[in-house]
Amino acid sequence: MAVIIETPNSPRTKKQANWEKYGWLFMRVSGPLLIVLVFTHLISNLVVGEGIKAIDFAFVAGKWADPFWQVWDLAMLWLAMIHGTNGMRTIVNDYAEHETVRKSLITILWAVCGLLVLLGTLVIFTFDPCPAGAAVELLPSFCPVN
């Protein structure tokens, strides 16, 4: 199937919502938000304290005991996945030569995005910092000693 490229200076003729424009705008709104979210994430996890050496189950449990970090990580998850998937979609649109390949890749991209956003959201909100039967030394200090 041939791809029809409109003359760049011709006015928009389609009557539907301009999804390309909203996608373009989303990248420019989510980008600066992600800079704040991701760099705070990197500083708190890799720079302060013992950095990467301190990261284990108890570290994550300690962070998610605070709703602040739950909301922080949730916002980062959603914005980063949609921003990244939309960026990958742009690249697929640039390089995929066959229409069926292009459409298939974009469908796979959004399916993966949906699955990982759902998985991550469920993990953040159903997470148990003190799972029964787990070794006490692996758990955060606020867990009751069984």
Add this chain to the structure above:
Amino acid sequence: MATIPAGTLYRGRVGMWSWVLHRITGVGIFFFLLVHILDTALVRVSPEAYNVVIESYKTPIVGVAELGLVGAILFHGLNGLRVIAVDFWSKGTKFQALMFWAVMAITIVLVAAFTPVHLARVFGE
């Protein structure tokens, strides 16, 4: 008099190379993000499962690769701000090359500052 064309490489200078780097770093960060959501999801399996996998992030090879990841995130984020400036700031196109070098300078300085701190932890005891 006809002249021979000097090759077909698009000579967009730093404007082109920033675009190339933005794509490469973006794709790299995207695939890391997929892995990172999956490894973090292991906290829902068991403390042991999460700890075993997160230990691999503290090994020398992955530890050094993390410097590349941090550098890629820094470049992509800062260059993204440059793209926004080019799109929305009236002087954006005039200063786009200067802003590219500012992005590179800030990225290099911050990676250079982070490297000894991070590697001391990765290679320390």
